[in-house]
Amino acid sequence: MGNLLEHMGIERDRIHFSWISSAEATKFVDVVKEISNKVRALGPNKKLVKDYN
C-alpha cells in the first residue's frame, strides 16, 4: 500500500506502519516523535486532500 501511494506521488515519509503493544509506551513515543519530525520536514500535504470550499 505504501509502495502504491509512493508510486502515485505521495511522499514516502508521510506513510508509516508500526506494530506497538499497549505495554510499549516508550516505543510509541519514539515512533510518534519520528513520524512528526518527518512529516514536519515535508510540510503540509496538498495531495489527496479534499477541498470542501
Added chain:
Amino acid sequence: MDTCIQKIREIAFQLLDKKEVEKVIGFSNGTIPMATSPITIASKQDTEKLVFNSTCGLNLANYIRQQKGKIAVIAKGCDSRNIVTHIIENQVKRDQVYIIGVPCNGMINKSKIKSLFEDEIQKFEEDGDSLIIESSSKKEKLKKNDYLRENCRLCQHRNPVIYDVLAGDLVKEQIIDVPYPDVEKIAALEADARWIHFQDLTKNCIRCYACRNACPLCYCPTCFVDESGPQWVGKGQDKTDINTFHFLRAFHCAGRCTDCGACAEACPMDINVRDFTRKLNKDTFDMFGWEAGLDLTKRPPLDAYSPDDPNDFIK
C-alpha cells in the same frame, strides 16, 4: 484464431447435447462492429451465436460465480488465471466449471483502431494476422500485431493454465525481458510529476464503475464505493474521491490481478486504469515472486504468512 471458433461451437454443441453442462458462457457479436459481448447459451441451437476473434477483450471468468449447475466457459490465458483465482478464493468449485481453453494471440486495442477513422467503423474482419476495417469513407488493412492491447503485448501467459479441453493448438509463449516498462517509466519521475501523471490519468473519470464491473476480482456483495454506512468515499466527481476510488480498487486487486485488461477495455473514457494495478503486480512479483492464478495449490501472498515475507516497511 478464427479457425478455433468452429471447434468452440462444436465443443459447446456436444456439451449441451449430452447435457454435460447447463450453460455455456462465451462471446457473441455485439450490435456494432468490434463490440463482442458476453453471452450465456443454454440451448444447443444457439451455439451458432458464439464467436471468438481479436475483439473478445472482456474476461469471462467474471460470469462464472453464483451459477447453479455445471457451466462451461471459454477461457483465454488470462481468463483461465482468473478462474484459478476464483477456485482459490472459493468462488466456484473446480468440478462446477468445464473450461474450454483458447490459446490466445492477443486482443486488439479498439480505441487505437477507432482513432484511425474519422467516421464510424462499419465492418470488422479478421484474416489470420491482418485486420480489415471499413468505414463509409475508407478501408484499412492493418497488421494485428501493431494494434495489440498493451497488456497483450506484454503477456507471458497466452495459453490457458487450466482447461478441460483446448479449442486450438497451444501458441508459443512470449518471453519479455522488461515486463513492466510502463511502471518503470512512471517510477523514474519525481514525486510531483508522478502525482500529476495520475491526476491527468483520472481527470476524465466519470465514476461509472465499468472498470470494477468488468473485473472478475471485484465480487464483494457491497463494494466499498457503494456503502453508505460508513461512507468510505464521496460519490461525486471530486478529484480526491476519484483518486481514492482508483487507488483502493487497485489495492483490492493486489496479488490477484492477472492484467487481463478488462478494466481498461470497459472504460468508456479510455483511462488506462492498469497504471494502478500494474504497480502492484510488479511489487508482488518482486517481493513474493508471485504471479496470480498460475497454481491451484498455492495461497496468494496477501493471504498467507511466511517468516520470509519482506517487512522493511514496518517499524
